[in-house]
Amino acid sequence: MPDIEQIASSVESIRKTFEQNRYICSNQIATAVYLAFHLKKPVLIEGPPGVGKTELAKTTATMFGMPLIRLQCYEGLDEAKALYEWKYGKQLLYTQVLKETLDEVLQGAKGFKESVSRLHEFGDIFFSEEFIEPRPLLKALKEEHGCVLLIDEVDKSDHEFESLLLEILSDYQVSIPEIGTVKAMAEPPLVFLTSNNTREISDALKRRCLHLYIPFPDVELEQRIIHARVPEILPELRRQLVNFIHELRGLDLKKVPAISETIDWARTLLLLHTDRLDPELVRDTLNVILKFQEDIVNVEAELTTLTSKATKT
């Protein structure tokens, strides 16, 4: 069990621990985690796909030794899938049981009034915690020693769902009409929301969160990331391939390669036992980093210049 307080004591120690967990990050990212931990505020992470938004939440969970509860958003996600649902089957079963034992319960009751008051003693048993099926959001609130709640791709969900999140994000509580308000345990969850910016997130949601924008890393940082993720690769090849990727990001492409693609490519090159980039090899493996035929055709035309630029010392 890692010492959470110790890790979160400074930005520097967070960054170091991240590095031990093979997540290389900029000072900004570490600052965001530091603030989120101390201010108890959720973090909204935006940035192009593949820069490690989801990975950040996962690594934070490992770092603090907390369980990770993940809610993947999609169009049509509603509270029954995100928050809670009643266990209808169980309710139905218990009703049957009650029906059979009703005679015993009502035995000796004089008059209608008394029977009703006896029945009242059962209270609202069918709508109690017993019969609730917690979904990720409620589960995260009930986690006793804190947890990391990852609400992934929140931009994919509907507007209605966004409003549903507001209560949880600002007060760490949920109102269930039949039961009342469920508050988070002593340690509220550490919430990360990620967004790919397919649509604008509402101001109300943004206001409740810290906002972290993760851009593509610079050459030096990306080299360190590759080093951490694919340690077997030779330093020279690593330098060349990161340079090449940075050249590509400068071009006008439909989808520019992200960090995850760089890592995949590094792994591919490692598998092919190469020690330097050459145009032929790049042409053969281009489909690892570019995901549109149109882009591949565009890049192939300039392959030689790009490669020579990347391999230049």
Next chain:
Amino acid sequence: MERTLSNFIRALRNAEVRVSTAETLDAFNAMELVGYRDRAFLKDALSMVLPKTADEKDSFSECFDSFFSFKKFETDPPRAGEQDSDADVSEEGHDQEGDDAEGGQGAEGRGEGAGGTGGRKSKSKKRGSAVSEEEDEDLGEGEMSDPTSALGKLLIEGARTELAMAMASAAEAVNLKEIQVFTQKGLYTRRIMEQMGLNDLSREITSLSQSRSTPARRLGQELKKRREWLREQVRDYVEQQFLLHADATGRRLREDLLRRVKLSNVEQRNFRLIQEVVFRMAKKLAALHSRRKKVFKRGALNVPRTLRHNMAYDGAIFDLHWKSVKIDRPKVFAICDVSGSVANYARFMLMFLYSLEEVMPKVRSFAFSSDLAEVTELFERNKIEDAIAKALRDYSGGSTDYGQAFVDFKKNCLDDVDNRTTIIILGDARNNYGDPRTDILKEMYDRCKRLIWLNPESRNSWTVGDAEMRRYSAYCHQVEECNSLMHLERIVGNLLRTVQ
């Protein structure tokens, strides 16, 4: 520090970063946590709390840098004997330095390099007298008496930090933050100087210059120069604060005006600004309507869905599902008259429509003056501005012929018009007495969901001369006068609302 932070947030709001009160509180909390010893750390922390989009982060970064740069006096006050070789680099600098040397060479024993500058002194003396004709008498080297006014003392001592602080607090006292427009710069400069004790200083200078003793007169000259130097510094400071606090106010004023001005009167130099305004308006509309609404028809039961959902409850129907309709995004055909008189309006309407791509992905546009042609493809391949320029260039020749344009439209794409299409026609309906072909317009009217005619002329002139507006308006769902950005915004906003 709290004051400073709230001032900073004011400056941010000025730079179009939206900061709510709740976020301000967050910022205070964050600042308490990180402290303000580490500048980069504080900046990182605040950049998570205050700005919430990538654009805002940029303006935040800029704003932070200029706000939290303590206004240092870049140059020393013109100080006796402090001539360095840099002075040769620029003519102006040289002159000034020369004057300094002349006035205070060796005064108060502060002339550290005085010995070495003797040769240059004679040169700069000449130059100095050339620049300012009423240069005071040359008093040569010698003693200077001590200044009496507080400001004078600071100036003579060359205490930069104290001066900067005095200036900052004077600025605070005269409420420099309230500066609104650039014409106020002079006023605020003077007020700050006065607050710092300009009057005392001036009085002292006057009395010194009339004094009989040479050291006193020498001091008078020296103070005069330093007063000028100080004025320059204050002006710089005011300029910087103006950019921080008020630049946007003036800009907003201008933008407000542009929204209301007639589009045909917009000057070329304002195009860039107006484009920004258009994009911003479009963005607002897009945000408002990007939400795909579902309309629930209460009362119409969705039987299959209900049965399916209630199977789990033994077929007892208690979880009801109603029919709902998903609303399609509007399909818009824009037909623009691009002949000389209306071209400017067409420009802005097309700009507006295509800026709304996010909520109106299906815009097809046509341009005509005599013959009509589809320009949709131009917009797909080019940037909006280029596409508009090309469309206007290629199709604006020829005299206006609405009849021909309608014939062309019928031939090419009347078949594509269905009951979900909204047709917007922009034009002044001045047909040069040609055949108006209202029959085709009627056909369009029957087929489409809505036909909107936007006319840039004012309503009174719609029936004057060769204008056919009266005949055309019979076959339109809606006829609007449209000649400013405000009109455009209202109409497009309505369009988005009614088609949903």
